Amino acid sequence: MSSLPPGHGFMRYQLPAVLWAVIIFASSSLPSDSLPKIGILHIDKVAHFVVFSVLCILTHRATKFQNRFPFLSKHSLVFSILITILYGAIDETHQYFVPGRVASWIDLSADAASAFLYAGVFWLWTWVRGSIQRES
Numbered sequence: 001m002s003s004l005p006p007g008h009g010f011m012r013y014q015l016p017a018v019l020w021a022v023i024i025f026a027s028s029s030l031p032s033d034s035l036p037k038i039g040i041l042h043i044d045k046v047a048h049f050v051v052f053s054v055l056c057i058l059t060h061r062a063t064k065f066q067n068r069f070p071f072l073s074k075h076s077l078v079f080s081i082l083i084t085i086l087y088g089a090i091d092e093t094h095q096y097f098v099p100g101r102v103a104s105w106i107d108l109s110a111d112a113a114s115a116f117l118y119a120g121v122f123w124l125w126t127w128v129r130g131s132i133q134r135e136s
Helices: 010-028 043-064 070-074 076-096 105-135
Strands: none
Touching: 010 043, 010 076, 043 070, 043 076, 043 105, 070 076, 076 105
16 A cells, blocks of 8 residues: 555546546547548457557556545555446447447457456566565
8 A cells, every 4th residue: 555645645546547548538438430440350359459558557556546535545556457447338338329430349359358468567577576576
């Protein structure tokens, strides 16, 4: 858990996650005919993967470095996965109502995969770093 004074870390830790979520929502609000046409196969899945990886990283930081809810801070990696997947589901539901856009289970799967991959990489990095420190 962080030892930040109350309200001190919002601009640094929580605000980036909120702004990124707003950017995702705004991007999802664009009708399909206003999006650039890129001829690369499955580029939209790669975009979902990258965008939601960033969301997972930012929500991990946001939940870890806050003082109000110690349980949330202690289990920040799990909560970042859940938040990312939930926001992906909300994003897909939102796209269902945008002209020319569709809700896609495959996109939601890419969103979830990005969260799990980030969590796995973070966990592995933490484990390796701990192993190196114990050997020193």
